[in-house]
Amino acid sequence: MSWTRRAVLGSSLAGLLAGVSARGASVGKRRLILVYADGGWDTSYVFDPKPGGATVEGPEVDQDIDNPDDVEALRSFGNLTVQVNPARRPAATQYFERWARRTAVVNGLFVGAIGHPQARARVLTGVVGTGQLGPDLAHIAGAAHAEGLPIGCVDLSGFSSSGSLAPTAIQLGARGQLGALLDDGVQIRPRPDGSPPMLWLPDDDDLAALSAHRLARTEALRVRRGTGHDRSGQRLDDLVVATERSDALRARGEAFTELVVPGIEPSMSNQVDMALALLAGDVCQSVFMDTGLNWDTHVDTASQHTYFETLFKELDRMVGDLQSLSMLDDTLVVVISEMTRTPTRNSKGGKDHWPHTSAMLIGGGTAGGQVLGHTDAWLQALPVDLDSGLPDAGGDKLTYASFAAGVLERLDVDPGDWLAGVRPWRAGCS
Amino acid sequence: MLSRMLVGLLIAGSGCGGGPVPVLAPERVFLSEIEHLVRASVAVRGTRPSLDELSQVEADPDALPALVDVWLQSPEFGETIRDLHAEMLLVRADTLPQFPALGALAGLSLAEVHASVSEEPLRLAEDIVLSDRPYTEILTADWMWADRTLAKIYGLPFDPDGPVLQLSWWTDGRPAAGLLSSSELFHRHASNGNNFHRGRANLIASTFLCDDISQRPIEIVDPPVVTEVDEVTEAIATNPACGGCHQALEPIASFLWGYKPVLPNKVMNSFLLGDCEEVEFNLELLPAGAGFAEDVCYPLRLYSPAEERVWEELGLPHPALYGSPGERVSDLGALIIDDPRFAACSARRFYAYLTQVDPEGVDPGLASALGQDLVDSGYSVRSLVRQVVLSDTFRTARGDGSDPDAGLLTVRPEQYARTIEALTRFRWIVEDTVGCGTKCWGAVDLARSDVFGFRALSGGSDGIRRTSPTHTATPTKLLAMTRFAAEAADFAVLDGVLLDGTITDRTAVRVQIGALRRRVLQASDDPDAPQVDALLALFDDAVARRGDPAAGWKLVLTALLTDPEMIHP
Numbered sequence: 001m002s003w004t005r006r007a008v009l010g011s012s013l014a015g016l017l018a019g020v021s022a023r024g025a026s027v028g029k030r031r032l033i034l035v036y037a038d039g040g041w042d043t044s045y046v047f048d049p050k051p052g053g054a055t056v057e058g059p060e061v062d063q064d065i066d067n068p069d070d071v072e073a074l075r076s077f078g079n080l081t082v083q084v085n086p087a088r089r090p091a092a093t094q095y096f097e098r099w100a101r102r103t104a105v106v107n108g109l110f111v112g113a114i115g116h117p118q119a120r121a122r123v124l125t126g127v128v129g130t131g132q133l134g135p136d137l138a139h140i141a142g143a144a145h146a147e148g149l150p151i152g153c154v155d156l157s158g159f160s161s162s163g164s165l166a167p168t169a170i171q172l173g174a175r176g177q178l179g180a181l182l183d184d185g186v187q188i189r190p191r192p193d194g195s196p197p198m199l200w201l202p203d204d205d206d207l208a209a210l211s212a213h214r215l216a217r218t219e220a221l222r223v224r225r226g227t228g229h230d231r232s233g234q235r236l237d238d239l240v241v242a243t244e245r246s247d248a249l250r251a252r253g254e255a256f257t258e259l260v261v262p263g264i265e266p267s268m269s270n271q272v273d274m275a276l277a278l279l280a281g282d283v284c285q286s287v288f289m290d291t292g293l294n295w296d297t298h299v300d301t302a303s304q305h306t307y308f309e310t311l312f313k314e315l316d317r318m319v320g321d322l323q324s325l326s327m328l329d330d331t332l333v334v335v336i337s338e339m340t341r342t343p344t345r346n347s348k349g350g351k352d353h354w355p356h357t358s359a360m361l362i363g364g365g366t367a368g369g370q371v372l373g374h375t376d377a378w379l380q381a382l383p384v385d386l387d388s389g390l391p392d393a394g395g396d397k398l399t400y401a402s403f404a405a406g407v408l409e410r411l412d413v414d415p416g417d418w419l420a421g422v423r424p425w426r427a428g429c430s
Numbered sequence: 431m432l433s434r435m436l437v438g439l440l441i442a443g444s445g446c447g448g449g450p451v452p453v454l455a456p457e458r459v460f461l462s463e464i465e466h467l468v469r470a471s472v473a474v475r476g477t478r479p480s481l482d483e484l485s486q487v488e489a490d491p492d493a494l495p496a497l498v499d500v501w502l503q504s505p506e507f508g509e510t511i512r513d514l515h516a517e518m519l520l521v522r523a524d525t526l527p528q529f530p531a532l533g534a535l536a537g538l539s540l541a542e543v544h545a546s547v548s549e550e551p552l553r554l555a556e557d558i559v560l561s562d563r564p565y566t567e568i569l570t571a572d573w574m575w576a577d578r579t580l581a582k583i584y585g586l587p588f589d590p591d592g593p594v595l596q597l598s599w600w601t602d603g604r605p606a607a608g609l610l611s612s613s614e615l616f617h618r619h620a621s622n623g624n625n626f627h628r629g630r631a632n633l634i635a636s637t638f639l640c641d642d643i644s645q646r647p648i649e650i651v652d653p654p655v656v657t658e659v660d661e662v663t664e665a666i667a668t669n670p671a672c673g674g675c676h677q678a679l680e681p682i683a684s685f686l687w688g689y690k691p692v693l694p695n696k697v698m699n700s701f702l703l704g705d706c707e708e709v710e711f712n713l714e715l716l717p718a719g720a721g722f723a724e725d726v727c728y729p730l731r732l733y734s735p736a737e738e739r740v741w742e743e744l745g746l747p748h749p750a751l752y753g754s755p756g757e758r759v760s761d762l763g764a765l766i767i768d769d770p771r772f773a774a775c776s777a778r779r780f781y782a783y784l785t786q787v788d789p790e791g792v793d794p795g796l797a798s799a800l801g802q803d804l805v806d807s808g809y810s811v812r813s814l815v816r817q818v819v820l821s822d823t824f825r826t827a828r829g830d831g832s833d834p835d836a837g838l839l840t841v842r843p844e845q846y847a848r849t850i851e852a853l854t855r856f857r858w859i860v861e862d863t864v865g866c867g868t869k870c871w872g873a874v875d876l877a878r879s880d881v882f883g884f885r886a887l888s889g890g891s892d893g894i895r896r897t898s899p900t901h902t903a904t905p906t907k908l909l910a911m912t913r914f915a916a917e918a919a920d921f922a923v924l925d926g927v928l929l930d931g932t933i934t935d936r937t938a939v940r941v942q943i944g945a946l947r948r949r950v951l952q953a954s955d956d957p958d959a960p961q962v963d964a965l966l967a968l969f970d971d972a973v974a975r976r977g978d979p980a981a982g983w984k985l986v987l988t989a990l991l992t993d994p995e996m997i998h999p
Contacts, residue, residue, distance in 0.1 A: 231837030
């Protein structure tokens with residue numbers, strides 16, 4: 001894997017040296033917005049309806065018989081059929097009315113784990129792990145096409161995994177702390193009561209001098225230690241890349257820093273604004289964001305209505321803005337959660353963990369208007385043809401690894417570099 | 431010793447077929463004695479060596495082992511042990527809701543509350559290691575350390591006229607089991623309700639035995655439709671796909687039923703705001719065992735001996751660790767210690783922390799050998815740490831490809847904060863006191879916080895979303911370090927710490943830069959060294975632009991505090 005990493009870091013560096021104002025060779029490479037729903041959504045509420053209740057207690061259980069509008073129903077948008085409820089989840093209906101033709105729903109994605117960190121690692125990186133994880137899809141795609149951009153991937157959520165690509169990526173911080181680092185006007189450290197404010201902070205000239213000094217010292221250290229491609233050499237490579245990217249970010253960070261409010265945990269709405277600004281401002285190639293909601297409804301499954309409503313309301317806005325900015329064709333939006341919920345409800349009216357999930361692919365490279373993959377009566381993944389997404393008893397189960405490899409392929413990244421031997425999921429490519 | 435072992439492992443794994451294949455491997459190069467001094471000091475204490483320690487090693491290149499022995503008894507090593515266990519137990523999660531600063535805690539800041547509860551299990555580990563007691567006591571100890579706040583939260587024995595930290599113990603009848611008796615461990619990892627302590631069981635197995643049960647493959651065929659507890663219990667017991675994990679998890683979880691559910695903060699808030707005079711719960715919404723005033727009002731009671739055998743009522747398996755039966759959580763601690771994986775897993779975690787590698791990636795043979803050394807030393811962590819930091823792997827400057835764990839380290843945010851404070855006396859503190867009412871955080875250490883600060887952005891773990899550190903330079907780490915260093919430099923020059931910010935005489939400037947290089951980077955203090963020329967150019971440039979020598983000194987000090995050798999000891 002190390003050769004891949006060096007190649008990625010090296011090509012990015014070359015682009016940076018050519019100037020941050022031009023995107024260079026990465027122009028035309030598909031961007032990625034990865035939207036992560038943390039905690040495990042209930043796929044039966046929208047993506048994977050199981051009407052009838054024989055095996056799956058879906059959203060129909062929550063219907064209020066006194067409310068004539070509170071009706072769960074299947075609705076087809078072209079060839080895309082999902083579960084809707086005009087009273088509880090109107091935004092989902094509105095979303096599919098507008099964007100079904102740009103959206104592919106993927107059901108029957110086998111995760112094979114029911115612990116949150118374990119399942120999260122699998123769906124986001126395509127590999128098994130919980131410790132120091134490898135890079136997730138957003139970081140791989142970001143680093144691969146970051147030439148000419150300050151940053152490969154920006155994580156607005158804190159859930160991402162940068163792995164070996166950390167020098168190409170940044171994170172916002174749980175309360176938007178990055179904003180304070182990029183804006184000298186934000187006072188991090190008020191002096192004790194009554195004393196004057198800070199007298200000195202490095203200005204742009206100081207920061208440029210510091211970076212130049214650090215880069216020169218790094219090369220001197222490399223020569224003195226004689227480092228090559230060992231761990232020490234990698235650390236020094238990373239230091240050079242991180243220094244140059246932090247400088248480039250400072251030069252371009254105003255594209256989104258005005259949207260960052262240090263001290264506030266960003267909602268999905270805030271994150272959508274920032275994601276659009278970051279991509280439109282050519283600050284980065286990919287964005288990792290989350291829904292700002294905890295979908296882990298062990299006690300009250302009915303909360304999923306509200307969560308899906310928020311999700312689709314913001315997705316509707318985001319996809320609309322991408323369209324308005326003429327960015328939808330070259331931006332892939334992946335929406336995913338680490339697992340779904342058990343078919344039936346527990347004694348507290350909640351649902352527990354189930355090792356399968358669904359996803360949505362929206363926009364660039366997606367043949368929309370269809371549902372791909374399928375599940376049995378208990379929401380379990382069934383074999384499909386990985387190229388067509390159609391049921392195929394002799395086919396393969398769509399695994400987290402195949403799905404991840406397929407997403408990378410859609411983003412012009414050779415999945416074999418990161419997921420060796422994994423057959424990519426090619427269904428739904430436009 | 432570590433390097434010899436790795437060579438042996440490589441030979442063992444190279445196969446026997448064919449003749450030798452000539453490989454032109456790069457030569458391994460070791461750190462100088464001074465460089466090794468610096469790396470070991472940062473790893474063990476989180477600070478760089480003092481001038482006196484530097485002089486000792488300059489005078490006697492073999493002085494390091496004796497210095498390490500001294501460091502291993504220092505409070506700074508205790509902080510390192512707390513940092514290590516915080517990363518392991520994920521208890522320093524300040525972005526999670528804190529216990530409300532209401533009722534008995536009225537007037538306290540959330541930072542004080544967080545510090546008291548999150549450090550509780552860490553102080554026990556620190557105490558055991560610093561006093562060189564067998565590390566097995568982290569699972570058997572019948573004591574803990576409490577401050578006034580923790581004593582109020584849990585009703586612990588505490589002398590109000592005594593020292594800030596006092597030896598104390600749990601008074602709710604819970605068995606003595608070291609970290610397994612920790613309220614904070616089970617407050618942070620609130621795996622209860624319908625989860626029946628399974629998450630906690632997996633935490634225990636993965637943390638102390640390096641067996642992440644939840645990673646086992648799951649393939650459920652013909653899943654049963656289960657809703658009620660007894661149906662779930664039967665499915666777990668009879669469905670082979672469920673059994674792969676649950677037959678290991680359930681018996682461990684059965685040890686933990688004495689731990690009561692942790693109720694959401696909003697519930698505590700509402701009761702505490704009402705002075706807890708009339709506590710009435712909707713029991714239907716509460717997990718089993720909850721619904722008492724002591725669940726929501728201080729002092730909290732997080733353990734109830736009467737609940738220990740609830741597993742029996744629910745038809746869950748008898749408590750056991752991989753088939754070895756027990757009764758109470760103290761038995762679980764003893765069973766873990768008896769499991770040969772405990773020593774190897776512990777050694778793996780210490781080695782991984784010190785060499786900055788993924789614990790899961792440590793060679794099993796190496797972990798096993800280090801574990802045996804740990805056993806042979808009477809479970810002395812000090813001995814283990816000494817062994818690692820004096821090893822060839824640790825003192826490698828340039829690797830030869832045979833040892834992926836060798837080479838430059840990356841300063842952790844906690845280490846950087848201690849280094850900056852040791853050098854400049856500066857602490858990166860912000861006060862959150864205006865307009866926040868009962869939700870004020872008070873004094874927040876920006877280097878160690880994720881609510882307001884930059885710990886995760888600097889490569890640290892936030893204990894909840896970023897559960898493992900990043901051991902390399904990143905743009906956000908450099909931005910945060912530069913800001914931290916600049917503020918420290920501002921403070922140091924204004925307060926006359928470390929340097930005189932008024933010096934302008936050329937010769938004196940060179941001498942002071944040389945002295946700073948020696949103090950900050952443990953480099954030569956030669957005023958005519960080329961490295962001094964580079965810093966002098968920075969100084970001149972800043973003075974020319976700002977017209978103030980203090981600005982020049984601040985820039986020089988910032989450069990030194992963000993030097994590659996500071997970032998990568």
